[in-house]
Amino acid sequence: DAMVIQNPRYQVTQFGKPVTLSCSQTLNHNVMYWYQQKSSQAPKLLFHYYDKDFNNEADTPDNFQSRRPNTSFCFLDIRSPGLGDAAMYLCATSRDAGGGTSRRNNEQFFGPGTRLTVL
Amino acid sequence: GIQVEQSPPDLILQEGANSTLRCNFSDSVNNLQWFHQNPWGQLINLFYIPSGTKQNGRLSATTVATERYSLLYISSSQTTDSGVYFCAVGYGQNFVFGPGTRLSVLP
Numbered sequence: 001d002a003m004v005i006q007n008p009r010y011q012v013t014q015f016g017k018p019v020t021l022s023c024s025q026t027l028n029h030n031v032m033y034w035y036q037q038k039s040s041q042a043p044k045l046l047f048h049y050y051d052k053d054f055n056n057e058a059d060t061p062d063n064f065q066s067r068r069p070n071t072s073f074c075f076l077d078i079r080s081p082g083l084g085d086a087a088m089y090l091c092a093t094s095r096d097a098g099g100g101t102s103r104r105n106n107e108q109f110f111g112p113g114t115r116l117t118v119l
Numbered sequence: 120g121i122q123v124e125q126s127p128p129d130l131i132l133q134e135g136a137n138s139t140l141r142c143n144f145s146d147s148v149n150n151l152q153w154f155h156q157n158p159w160g161q162l163i164n165l166f167y168i169p170s171g172t173k174q175n176g177r178l179s180a181t182t183v184a185t186e187r188y189s190l191l192y193i194s195s196s197q198t199t200d201s202g203v204y205f206c207a208v209g210y211g212q213n214f215v216f217g218p219g220t221r222l223s224v225l226p
Binding site: 031033037041042043044045048050055057088090092106107108109110112113115 | 150152154159160161162164167205207209212213214215216217218219
């Protein structure tokens with residue numbers, strides 16, 4: 001079955017120690033998203049890739065970076081995790097419904113998430 | 120930016136009851152989805168419904184884009200329906216989630 005996979009499902013890191021979360025997809029979608037979801041809150045979009053174009057939300061901290069080496073994989077790097085970065089991190093994909101300058105999004109499909117604990 | 124509201128914030132039902140969840144949004148959107156988040160945190164797609172009405176078993180949804188709202192109907196609720204229901208709207212390349220409705224279905 002086509003799907004969105006996230007690894008690891010649970011990640012424990014120490015305060016200030018860099019950590020990388022990974023996402024892969026077999027849907028061949030051209031758009032990939034990273035969301036952060038803190039306890040009892042809604043998911044919040046951090047950034048997304050439209051093909052290779054990186055789009056950062058205005059309020060995403062500089063501590064968060066992302067890489068997309070190919071269509072199938074996308075990584076979230078947290079350079080110096082703080083206690084406030086403990087959260088569920090969700091990856092999603094979609095297929096572009098528009099084109100050219102009129103990019104818009106189609107249905108999103110989410111992975112199971114990675115729950116990050118910072119000690 | 121666009122504002123998304125959901126009501127009610129919390130809902131407690133007896134098994135077998137029906138319910139309606141509402142999502143209001145403040146601007147035109149090109150995408151609207153309803154999700155159910157299970158206890159393990161997975162977001163399960165319920166409906167992709169930028170406009171119109173869809174049904175899937177005991178669930179149905181209606182979006183009236185011109186009036187900027189969407190409704191999710193759950194009929195004959197079951198304990199497995201418990202969890203948080205989110206609507207998410209897409210505009211351009213961005214998505215914004217509403218704050219969610221936490222549903223508890225009691226046996």
